[in-house]
Amino acid sequence: MSEPVKVKRPRGKARVIAGKCIACGARCQSVCPINGVEMSEQGEPVIETAKCIGCVKCVKACPAGALEMFYTPEELAIIASFEKHGGEEIDEEELERRSRVAAYKGVWVFVEQNDGEAAKVSWELTGVGRELADTLGVPLSAVIIGSGVDHLADTAFSYCADQAYMINDSVFRQYRTEPFLAAMCHLIEKHKPQVVLMGATGMGRDLAGAVATRVKTGLTADCTGLGIDAKGNLMQTRPAFGGNIMATIMCDRFRPQMATVRPHVMPMPQQRQGATGITIPESCPIPESSIFTRVLEVITDKGGKDKVDVAGAEFIVSGGRGLMAKENFALLEELAEELGGVVGGSRSAVDAGWLPQDRQVGQTGKTVRPKIYIACGISGAIQHLVGMQDSDVIVAINRDREAPIFEVATFGIVGDLFEVVPALTAGVREMKQLRS
Amino acid sequence: MLVIACLKQVPDTTQVQIDPVTNTLVRDGIPFIVNPYDTHALEETLRLKDSHGLKSVALSMGPPNAEATLRKALALGVDRSILLSDRAFGGADTLSTSNVLAAAIRKLGESEEVGLVFCGKQTIDGDTAQVGPGIAVRLGYSQLTLVDRIEKLDLDAKTVTVRRKLEGRYEIVEARLPAMITVVRELNRPRYPTVPMRLASAKAEVESWSNEQLQLDVNSVGLKGSPTWVSRIFSPERQEGEIIGDGLNDPIAAARLLLDRLVQGDMLSV
Numbered sequence: 028m029s030e031p032v033k034v035k036r037p038r039g040k041a042r043v044i045a046g047k048c049i050a051c052g053a054r055c056q057s058v059c060p061i062n063g064v065e066m067s068e069q070g071e072p073v074i075e076t077a078k079c080i081g082c083v084k085c086v087k088a089c090p091a092g093a094l095e096m097f098y099t100p101e102e103l104a105i106i107a108s109f110e111k112h113g114g115e116e117i118d119e120e121e122l123e124r125r126s127r128v129a130a131y132k133g134v135w136v137f138v139e140q141n142d143g144e145a146a147k148v149s150w151e152l153t154g155v156g157r158e159l160a161d162t163l164g165v166p167l168s169a170v171i172i173g174s175g176v177d178h179l180a181d182t183a184f185s186y187c188a189d190q191a192y193m194i195n196d197s198v199f200r201q202y203r204t205e206p207f208l209a210a211m212c213h214l215i216e217k218h219k220p221q222v223v224l225m226g227a228t229g230m231g232r233d234l235a236g237a238v239a240t241r242v243k244t245g246l247t248a249d250c251t252g253l254g255i256d257a258k259g260n261l262m263q264t265r266p267a268f269g270g271n272i273m274a275t276i277m278c279d280r281f282r283p284q285m286a287t288v289r290p291h292v293m294p295m296p297q298q299r300q301g302a303t304g305i306t307i308p309e310s311c312p313i314p315e316s317s318i319f320t321r322v323l324e325v326i327t328d329k330g331g332k333d334k335v336d337v338a339g340a341e342f343i344v345s346g347g348r349g350l351m352a353k354e355n356f357a358l359l360e361e362l363a364e365e366l367g368g369v370v371g372g373s374r375s376a377v378d379a380g381w382l383p384q385d386r387q388v389g390q391t392g393k394t395v396r397p398k399i400y401i402a403c404g405i406s407g408a409i410q411h412l413v414g415m416q417d418s419d420v421i422v423a424i425n426r427d428r429e430a431p432i433f434e435v436a437t438f439g440i441v442g443d444l445f446e447v448v449p450a451l452t453a454g455v456r457e458m459k460q461l462r463s
Numbered sequence: 464m465l466v467i468a469c470l471k472q473v474p475d476t477t478q479v480q481i482d483p484v485t486n487t488l489v490r491d492g493i494p495f496i497v498n499p500y501d502t503h504a505l506e507e508t509l510r511l512k513d514s515h516g517l518k519s520v521a522l523s524m525g526p527p528n529a530e531a532t533l534r535k536a537l538a539l540g541v542d543r544s545i546l547l548s549d550r551a552f553g554g555a556d557t558l559s560t561s562n563v564l565a566a567a568i569r570k571l572g573e574s575e576e577v578g579l580v581f582c583g584k585q586t587i588d589g590d591t592a593q594v595g596p597g598i599a600v601r602l603g604y605s606q607l608t609l610v611d612r613i614e615k616l617d618l619d620a621k622t623v624t625v626r627r628k629l630e631g632r633y634e635i636v637e638a639r640l641p642a643m644i645t646v647v648r649e650l651n652r653p654r655y656p657t658v659p660m661r662l663a664s665a666k667a668e669v670e671s672w673s674n675e676q677l678q679l680d681v682n683s684v685g686l687k688g689s690p691t692w693v694s695r696i697f698s699p700e701r702q703e704g705e706i707i708g709d710g711l712n713d714p715i716a717a718a719r720l721l722l723d724r725l726v727q728g729d730m731l732s733v
Contacts, residue, residue: 049696050474051554051693052526052553052554052555053526053550053553053554054553054554054686055554056550056553056554057550057551057552057553057554057555057685057686057687058554058686058687062550066526068528070526088554088686088692090692090693090694090695090696091696092696203636204596204599204605204606205605205606208600228629228630229608229609229627229628229629229630230629232592232593232596232608233596233606233608233609235593235596236557236591236592236593236594236595236596236597236600237596237597237599237600237606239557239558239593239597240558240561240593240596240597240600240601241600243558243690244558244690245556245558245689245690245691246557246558246591246593246691247691248589248590248591248592248593249590249591262694266590267589267693267696268474268476268479268588269476269477269479269587269588269590270476270590271476271479271480272696272697272698273696273697273698273699274693274695274696274697275693275694275695275696275697276691276692276693276694277691277692277693277694278690278691278692280690281690319605319638319639320605320607320636320637320638320639321636321637321638322634322635322636323624323635323636323637324634324635325632325633325634325635326632326633326634326635327631327632328631328632328633366731374477378477384648390590391587391590398730398731399725399730399731409698409699410476412699419730420725420730421704422721423704424710426711428706433703433704433706434702434703434704435704436704437704437705438704438705438706438707438721438724438725439704439705439706439707440706440707440708440710440714440717440718440721441706441710441711442709442710442711442714442717443710443711443714446710446714446715447710447714447717447718450714450715450717450718450719451718451721451722453718454718454719454722455722455733458722458726458733459733462733
């Protein structure tokens with residue numbers, strides 16, 4: 028009798044798929060257990076095939092799908108014979124991790140407020156949080172931390188929240204990182220939410236970055252899309268590489284899954300007056316003497332007559348590189364004035380010094396959703412599109428028929444903006460005269 | 464007392480293009496630059512060196528070629544420039560990045576007291592604004608983000624007073640040192656290197672620390688220490704709009720046609 032020959036499943040070797048690498052920062056090299064990946068000057072991997080043990084770690088780590096396994100024809104034949112046998116191997120560590128993750132339940136929205144007045148982005152978040160909570164079959168909670176903020180619970184209920192965790196204490200009268208960080212971490216540790224959403228505002232970003240570090244979990248900034256995958260994990264989509272491409276980010280092994288969303292990115296939900304919910308009073312006693320940060324003064328920046336609120340405007344006429352010079356923005360000002368709107372611009376226009384920074388629309392500027400957005404001489408880099416793609420109507424005016432801006436436009440005019448824009452201004456003016 | 468600037472070398476994302484056929488990033492010939500916000504963090508570090516006699520250090524975590532960024536910092540006048548580079552640090556998200564930077568700052572603090580750490584408010588490639596707060600929390604420093612002015616630095620009382628630029632308002636905030644401050648571009652105007660400084664920097668030493676110096680758990684750095692991962696990268700699919708009229712040959716008619724469509728569709732009322 029001979030011993031049965033045990034055939035091992037072939038592991039294959041990793042290789043790079045030409046042209047797909049995005050130089051993400053050497054994730055493949057970082058995970059390779061045998062130091063078999065070198066990085067080129069361009070930041071792309073060079074795999075030492077002789078060293079490769081076929082562990083597939085680099086393939087899994089690659090965000091761009093730029094690595095694959097390959098097998099010899101003989102190996103492929105052996106694999107085919109293995110096909111029927113499958114099944115996931117789960118070790119104890121993995122089991123423990125899964126049960127730890129499963130202990131976190133519920134979707135939370137941090138309600139940002141200033142002197143008891145909530146930032147609108149908080150309710151945009153309860154709107155999207157409602158959808159996530161319904162998909163998961165868990166409650167949606169508002170987290171309200173402040174002084175004199177009791178009334179915000181009812182507002183939260185009217186904007187879809189089931190319940191509100193309330194910390195009402197004078198130490199939280201003004202936002203400071205230390206006490207808010209302590210309170211937020213206290214609540215997270217006590218109640219274990221699976222998702223925590225915050226506005227990507229000055230305050231939200233200050234707090235979210237601190238909280239995620241203290242509770243040692245992942246945080247995804249400036250999400251433009253949030254959804255739940257088949258396993259119940261949060262899919263967080265955001266612009267990446269300076270807004271040149273979109274990426275979906277997962278935080279499936281850690282809890283809570285934390286994300287920030289910029290104002291105006293999510294639609295404002297319908298308010299249901301009189302809706303009720305459960306207020307859960309909480310406390311996190313922090314003596315004022317233990318805090319070493321003091322807000323000495325708050326200066327409200329009402330701005331002069333030049334101050335323009337691009338983010339809140341109903342009509343925006345925006346200019347890009349195609350405007351050629353600062354003085355040409357007068358053309359856009361005229362059209363904007365006729366429409367009762369404001370002038371915005373792309374990053375190129377702001378970088379060229381044609382517009383102040385607070386007029387910039389896009390990934391590093393403002394996110395807008397006006398009734399009509401008129402893009403003049405803007406080619407439409409993704410970093411610009413993510414800032415305006417949710418406008419009700421988008422009009423693109425550009426000489427270049429191939430410009431990506433036409434891909435998001437409701438209506439496009441292929442033509443010279445120096446001819447089309449004045450014609451639009453004259454047309455609107457005429458319509459108004461006919462009316463009166 | 465030390466004042467430290469954290470820098471990141473980033474691809475100049477304003478020059479990145481998408482290949483319309485393969486939908487992939489075209490990176491050929493894209494230069495690396497110092498993250499623009501970080502140049503203001505570096506400038507503030509140099510100003511405090513000049514005005515208060517603090518010792519300045521530039522720190523950067525990155526691949527070996529990030530040395531170029533740290534050499535620029537030397538040319539501008541920092542006293543020390545340290546590259547944090549290790550295979551194990553690759554593929555890091557913001558949580559594991561702040562772990563490495565905080566460990567380096569802690570190590571610097573063993574031999575000399577750290578007063579302030581400056582970071583740019585965010586990077587232009589990641590745009591997260593998370594590494595600065597991460598450093599502050601890990602080190603227990605005061606956290607002051609979005610600072611556009613240093614009002615007062617009192618080294619005897621160990622306090623700093625800054626102005627923070629927020630949505631529609633400014634805050635004047637006083638905090639205890641050591642403090643981690645993230646800066647906006649209005650804070651200062653970065654200087655240019657002088658020719659002698661640039662020549663001298665070519666020979667000056669950029670120190671390099673790997674995990675051998677920092678001794679961090681390899682499971683807490685790089686990709687392994689990153690809770691978030693990228694599951695998919697894609698160019699968004701979009702619905703093509705409608706082209707109105709012949710704008711090239713008859714712009715006036717095209718403009719009228721557009722206005723008619725907007726009014727008929729109830730999208731515009733005047």
